């Protein structure tokens with residue numbers, strides 16, 4: 641989980657949006673991704689989608705069965721749909737939409753417009769506390785020393 645958050649932070653420092661994701665099989669990292677929509681002009685290049693693209697190409701297999709995603713932010717509907725449709729096992733995330741909302745980074749309104757409910761959850765979605773504060777990743781609070 642911490643790697644996804646570190647990737648998000650590094651991406652922000654490079655001028656990208658502060659999102660990172662790690663596709664994993666158990667404890668093995670299959671692929672990573674960061675949000676590339678600013679550089680690519682492609683709105684589908686969210687961190688989770690980029691990790692999925694890299695991981696499925698590496699494995700030469702479009703299935704996500706048995707794989708989990710660690711996303712710095714709660715997945716948006718597009719990414720969650722890709723995970724559910726292709727059989728991902730579970731989702732872990734560090735920051736939710738309430739954390740992201742003050743910075744304009746929440747996908748809550750998309751869930752609402754699509755009338756998508758996360759109750760019951762379509763797959764296990766679990767928040768993990770990394771010790772990093774939302775204001776450190778999204779705002780002006782200093783990043784903790786390594």
Ligand SMILES: [Zn+2]
Nearest residue numbers: 686715716719
């Ligand atoms: Zn997304």
